[in-house]
Amino acid sequence: MSKGIVTGIDIGSSKITTLIVNIEDDNISVLGVASYKSSGIKKGVIVNIDDAVHSISESLEAAERMAGIRVSNAYVSLGCKHISSTNNKGVVAVSNDEISYDDISRVRESSVAVSIPQSREILHTIAREYVVDSQGGIKDPLGMAGIRLEMDTHIITVSSMVLHNLKKCVSQVGLSVVDIIFSGWADAEIILTQTEKDLGVVLLDIGFGVTDIVVYHDDAIAFSGSVPIGSSNITNDLAIGLRLSIEDAEKIKCNYPILIKKAQQREEKEDKEKKYSKKDISSLIMKDDLILKLSDIGIESGSNFDELRKSMIDDIIEARIEEIFTAVKSEIKKSGFDYKMPAGIVLTGGGSKLYSISKLAQRFFSTSARVGYPTKYSALNDEISGPSFSTVQGIVNHGEESLSKDKVLNSVSSKDFSNKAKGIIDWIKNLIP
Numbered sequence: 001m002s003k004g005i006v007t008g009i010d011i012g013s014s015k016i017t018t019l020i021v022n023i024e025d026d027n028i029s030v031l032g033v034a035s036y037k038s039s040g041i042k043k044g045v046i047v048n049i050d051d052a053v054h055s056i057s058e059s060l061e062a063a064e065r066m067a068g069i070r071v072s073n074a075y076v077s078l079g080c081k082h083i084s085s086t087n088n089k090g091v092v093a094v095s096n097d098e099i100s101y102d103d104i105s106r107v108r109e110s111s112v113a114v115s116i117p118q119s120r121e122i123l124h125t126i127a128r129e130y131v132v133d134s135q136g137g138i139k140d141p142l143g144m145a146g147i148r149l150e151m152d153t154h155i156i157t158v159s160s161m162v163l164h165n166l167k168k169c170v171s172q173v174g175l176s177v178v179d180i181i182f183s184g185w186a187d188a189e190i191i192l193t194q195t196e197k198d199l200g201v202v203l204l205d206i207g208f209g210v211t212d213i214v215v216y217h218d219d220a221i222a223f224s225g226s227v228p229i230g231s232s233n234i235t236n237d238l239a240i241g242l243r244l245s246i247e248d249a250e251k252i253k254c255n256y257p258i259l260i261k262k263a264q265q266r267e268e269k270e271d272k273e274k275k276y277s278k279k280d281i282s283s284l285i286m287k288d289d290l291i292l293k294l295s296d297i298g299i300e301s302g303s304n305f306d307e308l309r310k311s312m313i314d315d316i317i318e319a320r321i322e323e324i325f326t327a328v329k330s331e332i333k334k335s336g337f338d339y340k341m342p343a344g345i346v347l348t349g350g351g352s353k354l355y356s357i358s359k360l361a362q363r364f365f366s367t368s369a370r371v372g373y374p375t376k377y378s379a380l381n382d383e384i385s386g387p388s389f390s391t392v393q394g395i396v397n398h399g400e401e402s403l404s405k406d407k408v409l410n411s412v413s414s415k416d417f418s419n420k421a422k423g424i425i426d427w428i429k430n431l432i433p
Contacts, residue, residue: 006399010392013209018063032067043209044080079183111153128220184212186394191372200341206351231351344368350388
């Protein structure tokens with residue numbers, strides 16, 4: 001029996017990606033996927049509603065054409081500098097001998113009783129752990145025996161203005177919003193391994209306009225945040241530093257590995273012609289500063305430079321990446337957590353494709369680092385296999401899990417109703433002589 005169609009829309013600063021997935025009991029199929037260039041969105045915030053609506057509409061319609069269906073609702077991502085988080089606890093007395101859904105609902109309400117400014121709204125309330133009669137580390141207390149139930153909750157808030165404008169744009173496309181998910185959390189749930197969550201890890205989603213931060217500690221989300229610096233800042237720096245257009249600078253950033261590989265091949269060929277040994281060739285390539293030819297990636301010699309030294313581009317890119325990492329380190333320190341988690345740093349998002357970024361992260365944070373690739377839906381469609389598609393896969397995964405939870409809750413509710421009805425009938429029977 002089919003669980004339903006799940007549609008995820010990742011609304012980013014550089015592109016809007018729509019993913020439509022059909023979920024059945026034992027089968028998942030990607031029906032449609034499409035990306036369209038963002039317009040009217042800056043650093044994750046809607047700055048022009050008409051332009052944003054047009055971009056979302058184009059992405060959605062392209063995915064619907066591929067899927068051959070029309071969708072009526074969607075899960076939507078949100079990542080911007082207006083994200084903040086806090087952790088809070090709630091306590092209630094268990095109503096009966098065993099903990100019920102009602103007890104869990106009451107302790108959740110108690111845990112989110114925090115004071116937030118009128119200009120902000122709660123986006124997520126995520127259970128970090130439950131404590132039953134002083135026994136902590138419990139993930140699901142339903143059915144357990146106890147007297148006192150506590151809940152440690154991670155609360156993510158966002159600007160009301162940002163949330164309202166995002167909902168308005170999606171509704172103008174003709175969709176109802178099922179849920180809005182913080183993109184960093186969506187990434188973490190589909191990228192991080194269970195071991196990384198247990199040990200403690202920092203996930204960085206380096207997007208075009210912002211970098212989202214998520215910290216996990218003891219298998220629980222501990223901090224969520226964002227800094228307003230992304231890979232677009234690197235593009236701007238290259239354009240200014242090399243006196244190139246934004247388009248050419250973006251080409252260099254995205255195709256930097258190709259430039260290096262072509263330059264290495266040229267040097268290797270020249271060295272072979274000089275009859276150096278293979279050992280001498282490799283040492284020369286390691287020592288010498290490579291000369292990069294922009295024509296290798298389609299940038300014509302009519303621009304200010306035809307050839308550039310690798311060290312020059314490295315200096316520009318590394319300076320900006322270090323600025324991003326410095327801002328991230330500062331945010332994590334302010335939260336009271338350590339960025340040197342045992343499982344290290346996991347990078348994702350479009351910015352994680354930058355050349356040698358994992359090595360830079362490892363050097364800067366003095367811990368291990370890797371680039372995280374989403375795999376759950378990638379095997380079904382090659383178009384969404386890169387780290388720049390981790391968020392859209394994450395929000396679809398969130399939708400899939402929500403469908404499963406709804407199914408369980410409905411079955412439990414039906415069972416509770418049936419049990420209550422049976423109890424009432426038995427009570428009436430006892431009254432009849």
